[in-house]
Amino acid sequence: MNDLALPHTAETVAAPVAAVPPRRRSLAYLQAAPLTLVFLIFLVVPLVLTGIVSLWEYNEYAIIPALTLQNYADLFDGCLSADLCTTVRTYLSTVKFVVLTLAVTLPLGFAIAYFLAFHIRSGTVRMGLFLLCTIPFWTSNVIRMISWIPLLGRNGLVNDTLRALGLIRQPIEGLLYSDFAVVLAFVHLDTVFMIVPIFNSLARIDRRLIEAARDAGASGAQILWNVVLPLAKPGLAIGNIFVTTLVMGDFVTVGVMGGQQIASVGKVIQVQMAYLQFPAAAANAMVLLAAVLLMILGLTRMIDLRREL
Amino acid sequence: MNVELIGLTKRYGAALAVDAIDLKVPSGAYCCLLGPSGCGKTTTLRMIGGHERASGGAVVIGPKAVGDAPPAERGTAMMFQSYALFPHLDARDNVAFSLKMRGVGKAERRARAMAMLDLVQMSHLAARLPAQLSGGQQQRVALARALVTGPKVLLLDEPLSALDPFLRVRMRVELKRIQTELGLTFIHVTHSQEEAMALSDLVVVMNAGRIEQAADPRTVFERPATAFVARFIGGHNLIRLPEGLVAVRADRMRLGAEAGPAALPARVVAVEYQGTSVHVGLDADGLERPPESPAALTAILSDAAFAARPLHLGDTIPVGWDTAAAHRLDA
Numbered sequence: 167m168n169d170l171a172l173p174h175t176a177e178t179v180a181a182p183v184a185a186v187p188p189r190r191r192s193l194a195y196l197q198a199a200p201l202t203l204v205f206l207i208f209l210v211v212p213l214v215l216t217g218i219v220s221l222w223e224y225n226e227y228a229i230i231p232a233l234t235l236q237n238y239a240d241l242f243d244g245c246l247s248a249d250l251c252t253t254v255r256t257y258l259s260t261v262k263f264v265v266l267t268l269a270v271t272l273p274l275g276f277a278i279a280y281f282l283a284f285h286i287r288s289g290t291v292r293m294g295l296f297l298l299c300t301i302p303f304w305t306s307n308v309i310r311m312i313s314w315i316p317l318l319g320r321n322g323l324v325n326d327t328l329r330a331l332g333l334i335r336q337p338i339e340g341l342l343y344s345d346f347a348v349v350l351a352f353v354h355l356d357t358v359f360m361i362v363p364i365f366n367s368l369a370r371i372d373r374r375l376i377e378a379a380r381d382a383g384a385s386g387a388q389i390l391w392n393v394v395l396p397l398a399k400p401g402l403a404i405g406n407i408f409v410t411t412l413v414m415g416d417f418v419t420v421g422v423m424g425g426q427q428i429a430s431v432g433k434v435i436q437v438q439m440a441y442l443q444f445p446a447a448a449a450n451a452m453v454l455l456a457a458v459l460l461m462i463l464g465l466t467r468m469i470d471l472r473r474e475l
Numbered sequence: 476m477n478v479e480l481i482g483l484t485k486r487y488g489a490a491l492a493v494d495a496i497d498l499k500v501p502s503g504a505y506c507c508l509l510g511p512s513g514c515g516k517t518t519t520l521r522m523i524g525g526h527e528r529a530s531g532g533a534v535v536i537g538p539k540a541v542g543d544a545p546p547a548e549r550g551t552a553m554m555f556q557s558y559a560l561f562p563h564l565d566a567r568d569n570v571a572f573s574l575k576m577r578g579v580g581k582a583e584r585r586a587r588a589m590a591m592l593d594l595v596q597m598s599h600l601a602a603r604l605p606a607q608l609s610g611g612q613q614q615r616v617a618l619a620r621a622l623v624t625g626p627k628v629l630l631l632d633e634p635l636s637a638l639d640p641f642l643r644v645r646m647r648v649e650l651k652r653i654q655t656e657l658g659l660t661f662i663h664v665t666h667s668q669e670e671a672m673a674l675s676d677l678v679v680v681m682n683a684g685r686i687e688q689a690a691d692p693r694t695v696f697e698r699p700a701t702a703f704v705a706r707f708i709g710g711h712n713l714i715r716l717p718e719g720l721v722a723v724r725a726d727r728m729r730l731g732a733e734a735g736p737a738a739l740p741a742r743v744v745a746v747e748y749q750g751t752s753v754h755v756g757l758d759a760d761g762l763e764r765p766p767e768s769p770a771a772l773t774a775i776l777s778d779a780a781f782a783a784r785p786l787h788l789g790d791t792i793p794v795g796w797d798t799a800a801a802h803r804l805d806a
Contacts, residue, residue, distance in 0.1 A: 374559035377526055381555075382573030383547030383624070392575070396563045 220448035237449035267352040275360025283368035311422040318342040343425030360405035367401025476627035482532035494684035507671035510681035552626035558617035560605040567601040591619040727800035728774035734795035753781040
């Protein structure tokens, strides 16, 4: 009797299963719609507009709707010759800051995240220390930048202190308005963007894995290299992406901390905007976008983020 | 190798997790640490393995006291609860991990890892990541990983608790087979008395940081040392008599005419059919019900005996026991 009844129940169960998906799928689209709209209005539309403007003509007085690649041609003018053109030099300078900033924020961010994830047991203390990491964001960018001057200036706190201690005779000139100052400001600002994703990855590592590695005879360094780092890869990648995009797109920090003497891609775009050369700025922005996307693509090639998350 | 614990103690602040326990596990024995959660059995295991620092006492493995030596220097290997396989390494590299840490070359460690996977019948899945393996398969890999360095003592922390009941019985057989084949000392933490009975040569029943009884399974079942052991092992009725507390095995209870002269009239309050046997719950005047128990006494009857004389809820029947089956308890 059961045997006879079985196919029947199987059928009645199968029918609703087959009927549900279209409705459920449309519901899923509906649930994703608000965020899609936000992205569409605030990301895709402006990008498309920028792309269109980058193809327009301009002169000293006006922007003329047209379809020309002149802006891009201007951008790469002379790049095929032996000396590097302005654009390439600007990009190299900006990429240099990316590399220097990563070189500091990556180990620093990892060390802090490791400390927070593995050495702090109490959640309250951890939260307090996290808040401490966000102190750079408690004030506006401009005030933050200006506050470096009394610290790093020729007669600033650092130089005065070193002189008072008799370690130097002449004030160190390169503290402010230099590559050093720019990297310092970037590190100060961006380390937290490294800490958070790495911490997130580390916090998800099962503590028993560390014990299992210890049981297998691994030393501290071996555990770090063979267990912790491979499992922190997604966080490391996301932190890298954050810092790379932040530094690539920056114009304020390089401007203020570099004493307006150091070129950066963001700075170029900002200057062009100030002179109302919108099509040229738009073309520059499109190239910057492409460059950053390429860098991120390179990163995700190294680490399959989709699989790791 | 034999393992000896001497006055082993673990304190967490003021709380005493393990209270000066002494234990001798002979070489090649299968020893189960059995007890309810929080009884200190896992802490004891972790102290043997060097994952927890002892607050006092000593662990002696083979000829020497191991003190605070790191796990790898003790000749022990631990199999963790829920396995703790490295999620980024495939089964073979998981097994080869400890060899890699010891600087064994790639070809050799892979060959040895494959041999170990063969032992646990997992070599065909060597390239899979842990996430692509079922619970039972992960467990086999974890076992191979623990065994690959040739430890003398294997420590297992609730190795079967994450498996479904069917698989649990199969892996139990497997564990015993491997233990016998390799002749290793196994120390296995469990809260299941059934598991402990099935596997061990030496059952160590723990409660509140102390050892209540350490003996072979048969002794523990037939002559439980304390009321706690009798209750935890199950299958016993604890009866307070004028001369003290006795434990009587539930299958030695006598009902009806066989109950003898000292029988008490009892009410049937539960009847559970179990296939080969029937469990009958009984309440009698003057006998208190243990907490969380459905009846004051339980009698286990064979299915044939029950069929010959069925009982129903509410029936009244005399209940007694063989005096020879009553085991005096110390406490």
